[in-house]
Amino acid sequence: MTFPVNSISLNDDTSIPQLGLGTxxxxxxxxxxxxxxxxAIGYRHIDTARIYKNxxxxxxAIRESGIPRDDLYITTKLWNGDQPKARDAISSSLDRLGLEHVDLYLIHWPAPQRxxxxxxxxxxxxLKQDGLTTSIGVSNFEPEHLDAIAAVSDVVPVLNQVELHPLFQQKALRAEHAKRGIATESWGPxxxxxxxxxxxxPALANLAARYEKTIAQVxxxxxxxxxLIVFPKTSHKDRLAENLSIFDFEISADDMDEIRGFDAGHRVGAAPADGNWD
Ligand SMILES: NC(=O)c1ccc[n+]([C@@H]2O[C@H](COP(=O)([O-])OP(=O)(O)OC[C@H]3O[C@@H](n4cnc5c(N)ncnc54)[C@H](OP(=O)(O)O)[C@@H]3O)[C@@H](O)[C@H]2O)c1
Structure with missing residues (x-):
């Protein structure tokens, strides 16, 4: 049995389902x-990108689902080499998705070298003014990159999608987001x-046993x-249901603190400065 997914309010008066599907x-x-x-089992938020080739x-899947467009939240992303021609890039993404607009379009990496x-x-x-995307945001941005766009634009990204999990909790960046009214999405959750x-x-196993949930659910x-906003990826149907079934229990304040204590500053994916692939 699954429960409704919460929504998070964004700084442009829209909201986003807090849990989705990573792809x-x-x-x-x-x-x-x-x-x-x-x-089919209740996900309504999907995170994709041009570079994922999907x-x-x-x-x-969206078309065949028959789910009304307004009930879905679809994010895609502008790839590095497409930064000079964002309109062409989003138009191609929309053609592939078969949609007239996405809900959120992100700059995938700052790739400052470019x-x-x-x-x-x-x-x-x-693109937002023209209705090709409802909201705009960024991914893998550091404060200096947020500063650089703030210097030329009054539009604040609705969110920044960054690597974030118990071993790498991004506490300083999240505090920076909070000051600027930017929500945080966790990639690699x-x-x-x-x-x-x-x-x-290893302590996650004890927590999972205590809540009678799996480690992934905790x-x-x-x-x-x-x-945070999360969209775990899985290729397994049973795990899709497992990852969605997290709205029927609550982690206590003490246990939240224990998990906060697991932060090891351990990044497992690419750092923002390295994300400059063609
Ligand atoms: N903006 C960016 O630069 C960026 C970078 C990376 C990712 N993302 C986005 O973030 C999404 C999520 O991140 P991610 O895919 O990197 O990593 P993730 O969701 O943290 O982890 C995916 C891995 O966890 C496994 N898994 C999923 N559910 C599980 C469960 N219930 N129990 C045990 N294992 C489980 C998956 O295996 P199975 O598939 O075998 O189940 C897969 O190996 C991506 O799919 C993508 O949409 C964005």
């Missing part, structure tokens, strides 16, 4: 299968498939209670 490493056919299964499969992300932000402002949180943090619930 990195699921190419079109797998993404179609997984997204179809996810939508917008076509996800678009097919010198194009600030201008890309100005382009995203126009379960460790990005690069690290096994149950081995790295970790995802921790993200939710921290006010």
């Amino acid at each position: 990195y490493r699921l190419e079109d056919d797998d993404a179609y299968r997984v997204a179809s299964d996810a939508l 917008e076509t499969g996800i678009g097919r 010198g194009t992300y600030v201008d890309a932000w100005k382009q995203l402002e126009v 379960l460790g990005h498939g690069s690290v096994d949180l149950s081995t790295e943090i 970790v995802l619930r921790w993200h939710i209670q921290e006010g």
